[in-house]
Amino acid sequence: MPASDAAATRPGIEPEGPILYAEDGWSWAWFLAAPVFCAAAAAFELITGAPVHWMMLTVCAVASALCHGVMIAATRVHGRVRLTPEVYIQGTEELGLDRIDAVLPLPAAGAPEASWETARTLGELREVPRRRGAVGLRLDSGAEVRAWARDRAALHAALSGAVAAAEGGAGRGGSDPA
Structure with missing residues (x-):
């Protein structure tokens, strides 16, 4: 990996471009x-x-x-979360928005557990931390993963909008109605 690429993927380095959603760990x-x-x-x-x-x-x-x-x-x-028009960053893991097929709907109260609620968590942590909420994503490979943040509704809305914008607002980039 060239030195310029290594600097761009180091944790704590802010991604270039506008930040659509951001959360940090402790102050x-x-x-x-x-x-x-x-x-x-x-x-x-x-x-x-x-x-x-x-x-x-x-x-x-x-x-x-x-x-x-x-x-x-x-x-x-x-615990760092960043969403730009091109990439979603969870901890040290980066996921290009072009790899996301769908932002899965949030579960309704009392609804049975959705398949994505037990999927792999993005980032290095094994589970979603306490006081954080998960958002399901379906990748282009068909795999489901969990993104997470303190305000999962805001993350869900930001991811839905960013994925739709990345796909031109049509086709596979919108929220999955199922």
Whole structure:
């Protein structure tokens, strides 16, 4: 793979062109949560006249911040969603919109489980993460896969529109009525 192609597929690199739908993992602001709470504990100890445990509060703040940093970095890679007019990106997996035959309908409440609801999940994760909803896609190979996002209705609408636009609004690119 040429160097220019490698840079384009690295996680975290924004795809070129307009972004039709985007989600990220955790915010980097959570990195400061533990140090802020440890500073509050130190302030509480100072105000109440108790002995301040500087060493333990510092160790806890640094260790917790480092652990949060690892988790935040992972969620920003594996929980990342981008949709452009040409490609759908789920984590580090890229799927060209020309490979999507249909965006399958969302299941109705109380309806039996659709076949795509147990299909392979796009990205590196084995299952759809908690508090995320899946959207079924039928690929040109006939396989079904699951895309996922926090707002699955918005992702479904964006994918339907992008696939229809990629196919010129006719034929196989629209939502499957079945």
